[in-house]
Amino acid sequence: MSLMTLLSYAIDLVAVLLLALGIKGLSKVRTARSANGLAALAIGLAVLGLLIQTQPSLEAWLWIAIGTAVGGLLGVITAQRVPMTAMPETVALFNGCGGLASLLVAVAVALYGGAQAESGVTSTDLVEQISIVISVFVGAITFSGSIVAMGKLQGWIPTPGWTQSQVRHGVNITLAVAALVGALTLPADTTGSSLWVLVAASSLLGIGVTLPIGGADMPVVISLLNSYSGVAAAAAGFVVGSQLLIVAGAMVGAAGLILTQVMCTAMNRSLVNVLFGGALGGAAPVGGGGSEAGYTRITSCSPEECAMALETAERVVFVPGYGLAVAQAQHALRELSKMLEANGTEVSYAIHPVAGRMPGHMNVLLAEADVPYEQLIEMDAINPEFPRTDVVIVLGANDVVNPDAKRDPSSPLYGMPVLEVDQARQVFVVKRSLGAGYAGISNALFELPQTAMVFGDAKAVLNGLLSELRELGVGKVKAAA
Amino acid sequence: MSFLSEALWVLLLGSLLGLELIGKVPPTLHTPLMSGANAISGITVVASLTLIAQANGNRPLLVLGALSLGLALFNVVGGFLVTDRMLAMFRTGANRAKGGAQ
Numbered sequence: 001m002s003l004m005t006l007l008s009y010a011i012d013l014v015a016v017l018l019l020a021l022g023i024k025g026l027s028k029v030r031t032a033r034s035a036n037g038l039a040a041l042a043i044g045l046a047v048l049g050l051l052i053q054t055q056p057s058l059e060a061w062l063w064i065a066i067g068t069a070v071g072g073l074l075g076v077i078t079a080q081r082v083p084m085t086a087m088p089e090t091v092a093l094f095n096g097c098g099g100l101a102s103l104l105v106a107v108a109v110a111l112y113g114g115a116q117a118e119s120g121v122t123s124t125d126l127v128e129q130i131s132i133v134i135s136v137f138v139g140a141i142t143f144s145g146s147i148v149a150m151g152k153l154q155g156w157i158p159t160p161g162w163t164q165s166q167v168r169h170g171v172n173i174t175l176a177v178a179a180l181v182g183a184l185t186l187p188a189d190t191t192g193s194s195l196w197v198l199v200a201a202s203s204l205l206g207i208g209v210t211l212p213i214g215g216a217d218m219p220v221v222i223s224l225l226n227s228y229s230g231v232a233a234a235a236a237g238f239v240v241g242s243q244l245l246i247v248a249g250a251m252v253g254a255a256g257l258i259l260t261q262v263m264c265t266a267m268n269r270s271l272v273n274v275l276f277g278g279a280l281g282g283a284a285p286v287g288g289g290g291s292e293a294g295y296t297r298i299t300s301c302s303p304e305e306c307a308m309a310l311e312t313a314e315r316v317v318f319v320p321g322y323g324l325a326v327a328q329a330q331h332a333l334r335e336l337s338k339m340l341e342a343n344g345t346e347v348s349y350a351i352h353p354v355a356g357r358m359p360g361h362m363n364v365l366l367a368e369a370d371v372p373y374e375q376l377i378e379m380d381a382i383n384p385e386f387p388r389t390d391v392v393i394v395l396g397a398n399d400v401v402n403p404d405a406k407r408d409p410s411s412p413l414y415g416m417p418v419l420e421v422d423q424a425r426q427v428f429v430v431k432r433s434l435g436a437g438y439a440g441i442s443n444a445l446f447e448l449p450q451t452a453m454v455f456g457d458a459k460a461v462l463n464g465l466l467s468e469l470r471e472l473g474v475g476k477v478k479a480a481a
Numbered sequence: 482m483s484f485l486s487e488a489l490w491v492l493l494l495g496s497l498l499g500l501e502l503i504g505k506v507p508p509t510l511h512t513p514l515m516s517g518a519n520a521i522s523g524i525t526v527v528a529s530l531t532l533i534a535q536a537n538g539n540r541p542l543l544v545l546g547a548l549s550l551g552l553a554l555f556n557v558v559g560g561f562l563v564t565d566r567m568l569a570m571f572r573t574g575a576n577r578a579k580g581g582a583q
Contacts, residue, residue: 022521023502026518029571032510043526054531067550075557075558075560079559084566084570093524100549102549127485129516185491230522245528248524251496252499258503260500395559465486
């Protein structure tokens, strides 16, 4: 064993240690950012260790340079350009590419052999075949599933009707069987068609299982697919004989699974329900058929009336939702709350665990608008405060403030923890229309006597409120003093 | 079979470690953690590099290796940078709050 080999082993071990510390640190606010750097350093070390160990030829270096330049550059550009509102899609895209990479490695080894023979690994042929099958299968599902998830979040891909019927289970089972046939015939196959059957069936299966899932559950799906890409990486580790890859892949796979579970709990859904239940509300009948026809006692009001209520309020709570993010209104909201604070009003923001489109998404968006961290209050802390709150303004949130989740056992949302805004003295709901939320069901909050709807785009309404408040002279006296 | 049995032990212990690493996660961090874990799963760059390094001049292997290297690096680089961008916002948000609270 040469010194170089020893060195590369040591580097590998340090890399694994740093990865573990990185994942652990990422789950605490204080350490998250440095932990992210630590994990990045770990990947760098892993690559360095491998290069020391394998000592690539000049030709290999050339190809490494090409891959690095293209992938690295695109990664940097994407990471800088993408808006904060599009984070979920971006993670899905990255994840899909990671899955595709594992898939390609396995396909390359299956088609052209190579890596195993050279590395002096003593694994049997069957083990290699099994690893290839798993890597292809999981990699393909990760890839196609992530791309579908991205498309659905971007609104490019609708949810086709047949995916909500039982037909989809038949289709998916057929695809799974096809993939299994491809996998079983792979070792004996000389024509190479088994491999392609496996690739095609697994990819289609990834589409088939992701397509029926509604937009509201997509974050959970992305988290699960993220866990899969760890499994795919571990399988690729078996294929090329890298223990580092196996341990890192297994770690990410398992941690991803836990995160998925944590997210499911936050949304009060079971994982099985998310995966096989179809789009939430798709099967449950919506009251009155059309989503708008269900409402009978709606009060709407103008920004002017809303501003007057705000002027006299002592305590105001904003409930930001995805509509706020879409309208890019977080800065206008920050301005409004500054004005109210100058007027002596106590302002806070109620953050539902799944506000926005991903858990924690809203915190990121509000932090971008310089909202003080202390004003963001989580659901459990703010719910007891609502009864002594004068005005609640709901901005583009819907399902997370639906009181039916507490009261109506027949509601598909029943049991989901919600923000109890109906306890407040007055509620204004800023919404573009009476359309249903992600869950596709009507919201009893809108019909309560203390609720008034302010129709319009969140940013336009907030700007309207700002100018109304300025006219009323709110905040001016104190600001000048 | 020594590689296989070692590898299976590594798989088992790695999975157990992963299950223990994160327990309670504040909802604030769900998105960054997911994004960070996603970047780490791009560790499959190691597989791509192995493929290239051991291709021995086999052109299709080199091409496929470079392709998968590019994809995996896209995942790694983009993933870490995006996570950092998100987490950086938390920090400035908290710092500004401290600065503004006096």
